Amino acid sequence: MDLPTALQILDSMIRLGTPLLLACLAGLFSERAGIFDIGLEGKMLSAAFLSAAVAFVTGSVWLGVLAGLVAALMMSAIHGLASITFRGNQLISGVAINFLASGLTVLLGQYWFALGGRTPSLEGAARFQPITLPFAQELREVPVLGLIYAELISGHTALVYLAFALVPLSWWLLYRTRFGLRLRAVGENPAAVDTAGVSVVGIRYAAVAICGLLTGLAGAYLACGLSAGFVKEMTAGRGYIALAALIFAKWRPWQALAATMLFGLLEAVANRYQSLDLWGVPLPVQFMQALPYILTVVILAGFVGKAIPPRAGGQPYVKER
Amino acid sequence: MAAGRPGAAPFAIELRGISKAFGPVQANRDICLQVARGTIHGIVGENGAGKSTLMSILYGFYRADAGQILIGGSPTPIPDSQAAIRAGIGMVFQHFKLVPNFTVLENVILGAEDGARLGPSLAKARRALQALAREHELEVDPDALVEDLSVGHQQRVEILKALYRQAEILILDEPTGVLTPAEANHLFRILRGLSERGKTIILITHKLREIMDITDHVSVMRRGEMVATMRTADTSPEALAELMVGRKVLSRVEKGPARPGRTVLEVEDLRVCDAHGIERLKGVSLTVRAGEILGIAGVAGNGQSDLLDVLGGIARGTGHVRLNGRALDLSGRGCNGHARRKAGIAHVPEDRQNLGMIMDFTAWENVAFGYQGDPRYRRGPLMDNDALRADCAGKMARFDVRPPICDLPAKSFSGGNQQKLILAREIERNPDLLLIGQPTRGVDIGAIEFIHQQIVRLRDAGKAVLLVSVELDEILGLSDRIAVMFDGRIMGVRDPATTSERALGLLMAGVDDDKGAA
Numbered sequence: 001m002d003l004p005t006a007l008q009i010l011d012s013m014i015r016l017g018t019p020l021l022l023a024c025l026a027g028l029f030s031e032r033a034g035i036f037d038i039g040l041e042g043k044m045l046s047a048a049f050l051s052a053a054v055a056f057v058t059g060s061v062w063l064g065v066l067a068g069l070v071a072a073l074m075m076s077a078i079h080g081l082a083s084i085t086f087r088g089n090q091l092i093s094g095v096a097i098n099f100l101a102s103g104l105t106v107l108l109g110q111y112w113f114a115l116g117g118r119t120p121s122l123e124g125a126a127r128f129q130p131i132t133l134p135f136a137q138e139l140r141e142v143p144v145l146g147l148i149y150a151e152l153i154s155g156h157t158a159l160v161y162l163a164f165a166l167v168p169l170s171w172w173l174l175y176r177t178r179f180g181l182r183l184r185a186v187g188e189n190p191a192a193v194d195t196a197g198v199s200v201v202g203i204r205y206a207a208v209a210i211c212g213l214l215t216g217l218a219g220a221y222l223a224c225g226l227s228a229g230f231v232k233e234m235t236a237g238r239g240y241i242a243l244a245a246l247i248f249a250k251w252r253p254w255q256a257l258a259a260t261m262l263f264g265l266l267e268a269v270a271n272r273y274q275s276l277d278l279w280g281v282p283l284p285v286q287f288m289q290a291l292p293y294i295l296t297v298v299i300l301a302g303f304v305g306k307a308i309p310p311r312a313g314g315q316p317y318v319k320e321r
Numbered sequence: 322m323a324a325g326r327p328g329a330a331p332f333a334i335e336l337r338g339i340s341k342a343f344g345p346v347q348a349n350r351d352i353c354l355q356v357a358r359g360t361i362h363g364i365v366g367e368n369g370a371g372k373s374t375l376m377s378i379l380y381g382f383y384r385a386d387a388g389q390i391l392i393g394g395s396p397t398p399i400p401d402s403q404a405a406i407r408a409g410i411g412m413v414f415q416h417f418k419l420v421p422n423f424t425v426l427e428n429v430i431l432g433a434e435d436g437a438r439l440g441p442s443l444a445k446a447r448r449a450l451q452a453l454a455r456e457h458e459l460e461v462d463p464d465a466l467v468e469d470l471s472v473g474h475q476q477r478v479e480i481l482k483a484l485y486r487q488a489e490i491l492i493l494d495e496p497t498g499v500l501t502p503a504e505a506n507h508l509f510r511i512l513r514g515l516s517e518r519g520k521t522i523i524l525i526t527h528k529l530r531e532i533m534d535i536t537d538h539v540s541v542m543r544r545g546e547m548v549a550t551m552r553t554a555d556t557s558p559e560a561l562a563e564l565m566v567g568r569k570v571l572s573r574v575e576k577g578p579a580r581p582g583r584t585v586l587e588v589e590d591l592r593v594c595d596a597h598g599i600e601r602l603k604g605v606s607l608t609v610r611a612g613e614i615l616g617i618a619g620v621a622g623n624g625q626s627d628l629l630d631v632l633g634g635i636a637r638g639t640g641h642v643r644l645n646g647r648a649l650d651l652s653g654r655g656c657n658g659h660a661r662r663k664a665g666i667a668h669v670p671e672d673r674q675n676l677g678m679i680m681d682f683t684a685w686e687n688v689a690f691g692y693q694g695d696p697r698y699r700r701g702p703l704m705d706n707d708a709l710r711a712d713c714a715g716k717m718a719r720f721d722v723r724p725p726i727c728d729l730p731a732k733s734f735s736g737g738n739q740q741k742l743i744l745a746r747e748i749e750r751n752p753d754l755l756l757i758g759q760p761t762r763g764v765d766i767g768a769i770e771f772i773h774q775q776i777v778r779l780r781d782a783g784k785a786v787l788l789v790s791v792e793l794d795e796i797l798g799l800s801d802r803i804a805v806m807f808d809g810r811i812m813g814v815r816d817p818a819t820t821s822e823r824a825l826g827l828l829m830a831g832v833d834d835d836k837g838a839a
């Protein structure tokens with residue numbers, strides 16, 4: 001494989017891994033605070049739909065992103081209300097959100113645009129445009145490094161750069177700030193936080209809100225960055241793959257980056273090599289496309305070593321005497 | 322009411338007419354309490370007497386329906402934990418409120434950080450901890466993960482948390498339940514030192530000996546009311562027990578000498594690994610004979626539970642176990658609770674609420690568990706519910722279960738009455754061997770007496786009893802022989818008549834008098 005091909009695959013890995021990364025970080029904040037969120041998928045989907053719809057109507061991608069954030073935040077509010085305030089089952093709430101998003105997006109899409117649940121194609125300022133980093137063209141001639149800079153690092157949309165910047169930021173927030181300490185504590189032993197005089201409910205809502213914002217970005221990127229418009233069920237299981245990556249990453253930000261990029265790479269390889277000869281045995285295209293999902297199953301089956309989830313995860317906090 | 326008030330200084334804490342009801346249940350009724358600054362004040366009472374509710378009110382978990390709290394002489398409402406902390410109240414809960422995978426430092430600053438960034442807070446806490454450690458014998462490695470610390474050290478972290486928040490009043494809820502005697506003594510030294518430096522300490526416990534040893538004053542609660550407050554020097558454990566229960570209580574188990582017969586249980590080189598592959602039993606050998614009670618003493622978590630589990634068929638192990646000369650299956654398909662019951666082993670598990678009963682099921686269903694296949698309980702392929710209810714009613718009468726209502730769910734009974742139901746189920750099967758773990762954990766004094774009598778009666782009927790308890794008094798009072806477990810091994814077997822509590826305490830800490838440190 002030559003360098004340009006490798007760079008193309010890696011470039012595609014970054015673009016395909018970005019929504020996974022954003023969703024994975026979203027799940028990380030929520031689950032570290034003890035709120036399991038199987039509804040990442042539904043939040044992304046609703047954000048994707050509303051961002052595409054608003055971007056099309058207003059012609060501004062940034063207004064679209066804003067609408068995506070609002071959509072995901074509203075879904076998060078439902079999840080928070082069900083699982084924090086009313087102490088419901090977090091899995092059921094998450095599944096409900098997935099169904100709600102899946103149905104509502106198509107219903108509203110048909111009602112507004114009458115395109116069978118799709119939004120019209122986004123063009124121009126209604127879509128994210130690639131950003132060419134300074135000197136990308138000039139440095140192209142520098143062997144290897146220049147090409148990497150021009151091809152791989154330059155030329156992505158704003159949300160890609162934002163997603164990558166969010167990795168160290170999340171790490172800093174979780175491990176170096178008061179908020180992060182409390183958030184992690186709430187996911188491990190909420191009683192410790194409560195008896196220390198800090199509101200468990202407040203921290204958990206904050207975490208769920210952050211989760212909403214990040215899934216909002218992920219959804220907006222899917223519809224307005226990776227694609228040009230909303231298509232029915234366009235998340236295609238990315239929310240679940242992000243959850244698998246989260247477990248793979250053992251709920252840590254840098255590892256989340258690595259895990260989501262691995263999934264992105266598999267998807268990129270599958271897109272590039274529709275069929276592959278492996279020692280004379282042709283692998284069908286379906287197998288290649290199934291690779292990320294197979295990896296998900298492998299990870300969830302626990303083949304990656306022991307992953308200990310936050311201890312208070314999934315349990316509503318009830319004050320005991 | 323309170324005695325020995327130093328000068329005219331206001332009380333560190335004073336409660337006036339505190340009442341709290343949960344529905345129809347009056348948990349606290351018109352509680353008045355005065356605690357002088359710099360003293361250690363004990364509060365005793367049976368389970369359900371309202372101690373925990375009162376402390377929850379003091380720590381802002383519940384709001385009192387009526388009454389007033391005065392801190393240092395001024396009325397101080399405590400609507401939440403934050404307010405309690407501001408008022409200088411620190412609480413050491415029975416179940417520690419620590420984050421296991423955080424360091425000691427992180428646990429100490431949680432909720433008391435100085436700013437949005439952690440760095441400065443951590444540095445400040447590190448210095449403060451060093452000072453506190455020097456002053457109060459509270460040494461703990463600030464960078465150790467809490468989950469790696471011993472229980473005694475975790476408790477120190479809780480005390481440090483309170484002191485770091487400038488607590489002037491320290492409330493400890495059953496602090497010695499999980500400690501070795503040596504750790505408990507160290508804790509009491511720390512508490513003494515703290516009170517000498519002017520801190521006020523409220524100690525909630527059901528261990529009357531601790532009250533006598535360490536407190537200056539003691540208050541007794543019964544059925545939601547504060548029935549007495551007095552100087553500890555003016556009272557005795559017997560008098561306190563009587564106040565708690567409302568009637569005379571036998572503090573010693575009455576039993577005649579044991580008449581051990583043939584060997585019922587033989588255990589040889591029994592080994593058990595837990596789910597993480599850590600060896601919990603490291604070659605245990607022991608025998609229990611008919612007509613004797615073998616008591617297993619030890620600090621919780623030294624393998625006693627694993628021993629009960631594997632003998633009861635819940636866990637698997639390797640080695641040899643023979644019951645009445647017949648080998649028991651320790652790892653195959655015959656290793657289950659049902660097979661053990663058929664072989665003649667009855668099991669009263671340590672974890673009553675999870676393994677002993679199903680809390681949402683009724684008393685009569687619970688009384689049949691494990692024996693539901695018995696022909697007596699069946700009518701053709703169906704269960705004979707009438708027979709089950711009648712059987713349950715009989716057991717309730719014989720074991721003095723109150724209230725004697727078969728259709729009440731198990732969770733509606735008090736701990737003592739739940740335990741009586743389980744005992745009735747297991748003992749009335751006439752087993753050759755009774756395994757019984759923590760028979761009186763969470764059980765009121767009145768019921769303790771009854772349960773102990775039943776265990777002795779079973780022994781006198783020529784049955785073998787293997788008793789596991791973390792309560793040294795219980796082990797000493799009931800056992801005919803005592804085996805001490807430490808770190809998955811039997812440290813030694815002693816005769817309770819000739820063994821001091823101190824010697825047992827050393828064995829429990831892994832020190833063998835005869836051989837030096839193990």
